Amino acid sequence: MNNKPPGEDLDNIVQMSQSNMGSSDWSDMLASLSESADKRVYAKLFHHFAPKVKAYIIRLGVNGGAAEEVTQEVMLSVWRKAHMYHQEKAAASTWIFRLARNQSIDWMRKQKYPQYSLEEWSDTAAEPGKGEQEVLSDRVAKAISLLPEKQSQVIYMSYFEGRSHGDIASRLDIPLGSVKSRIRLASEKLKQIWGGEYEH
Amino acid sequence: MNINHHLDEATLVSYSAGALSQGMALVVATHISICDQCRQLAEANDALGGALLESLESETVADTMLANLLAQLDDTPQEVATLAPVKPDPEIPAPLSDYIEGSLDQLEWKSIVPGVAYYDMPWEGRGVSRLLRIAPGKSMLAHTHDGNELTMVLRGSFSDEVGRFCRGDVADLDDQIEHQPLVDSDEDCICLIATDAPLRFTTLFGKLVQPITGF
Numbered sequence A: 001m002n003n004k005p006p007g008e009d010l011d012n013i014v015q016m017s018q019s020n021m022g023s024s025d026w027s028d029m030l031a032s033l034s035e036s037a038d039k040r041v042y043a044k045l046f047h048h049f050a051p052k053v054k055a056y057i058i059r060l061g062v063n064g065g066a067a068e069e070v071t072q073e074v075m076l077s078v079w080r081k082a083h084m085y086h087q088e089k090a091a092a093s094t095w096i097f098r099l100a101r102n103q104s105i106d107w108m109r110k111q112k113y114p115q116y117s118l119e120e121w122s123d124t125a126a127e128p129g130k131g132e133q134e135v136l137s138d139r140v141a142k143a144i145s146l147l148p149e150k151q152s153q154v155i156y157m158s159y160f161e162g163r164s165h166g167d168i169a170s171r172l173d174i175p176l177g178s179v180k181s182r183i184r185l186a187s188e189k190l191k192q193i194w195g196g197e198y199e200h
Numbered sequence B: 001m002n003i004n005h006h007l008d009e010a011t012l013v014s015y016s017a018g019a020l021s022q023g024m025a026l027v028v029a030t031h032i033s034i035c036d037q038c039r040q041l042a043e044a045n046d047a048l049g050g051a052l053l054e055s056l057e058s059e060t061v062a063d064t065m066l067a068n069l070l071a072q073l074d075d076t077p078q079e080v081a082t083l084a085p086v087k088p089d090p091e092i093p094a095p096l097s098d099y100i101e102g103s104l105d106q107l108e109w110k111s112i113v114p115g116v117a118y119y120d121m122p123w124e125g126r127g128v129s130r131l132l133r134i135a136p137g138k139s140m141l142a143h144t145h146d147g148n149e150l151t152m153v154l155r156g157s158f159s160d161e162v163g164r165f166c167r168g169d170v171a172d173l174d175d176q177i178e179h180q181p182l183v184d185s186d187e188d189c190i191c192l193i194a195t196d197a198p199l200r201f202t203t204l205f206g207k208l209v210q211p212i213t214g215f
Ligand SMILES: [Zn+2]
Pocket: B003, B005, B006, B007, B031, B035, B036, B037, B038, B039
């Protein structure tokens, strides 16, 4: 445990966070926060994820001061919920993405986005191994850049703009069915990249 | 649970992206909570979201934010994972139980026509979000839609042009399909439904009741 007053190590922490780390290191770090409640570990996670969480929230349509506010809420919940993080079930980026998505939607709609309970995950379900999760985080962004533009476009419009199929259809002036088949094709190709683990 | 009809991958992607209406997201979360197959796909799509988050160009965060947070941590208890609370009614999957008190039979069902009743979810927004209760041998009004329609069976069963749907099954349809589900179970069929655009009824009778039912 770190008993120093908050903020004292700030400069050191900023330095450390600038080193180049792979995504599996961030998952290790979040797992260790879940065990130790160490504020130095928390600060490192903050420096890496808070600027990305804010970028995501702004893209979804939360602006200015509110984006700052929601980012702070998300990062506070990283601390609150760290105990519920299980490294074997998700990469740190996946877990923090869920928090950021849910809290942005809560903020924009004033309604809780319906979620499936993580506690209810059945033990019988085949779970992706840790290794595969990490490979995914490191390679997917690159993989998306390899998709045909028509397919990466609908993925970006979904994840970064929160647009429904119907909304995308009218923006691109294509039929609803085409939006859905583009999303399906993109998803299929992206999943092939990490080894057919999630075949329908 | 033996589930034969699953969510469309395009619907699962939109769910993970946070792009579904409240009603559609509720049907998806409810199905995923009892379907291992769709849950694994949803987890993979969440991981895609995580990778996209990582790929974003960082946005400047106020210098004071970390200091603010560090000052709050001592007073912010870390939540402990608890076992899921015992569900009052095993017929109602957890995501749906947030919005329903008591059992499905205790809801204040509103009748549309004899043998067909509904219960609206407590929110407004795009499209429809409600429970439908249809008596044996009755049919839902034939309709088409401009957008997507999700129907998940909670009790009983129905058949339509696509196949037979029992508890846990979900019909994930879009505007390509005109269909008329017929209840073929001995008991009432209760479904959770959501659309992302208003339904269009294709029968004259449907057109007459549409303004009244608010579909
Ligand atoms: Zn399923």
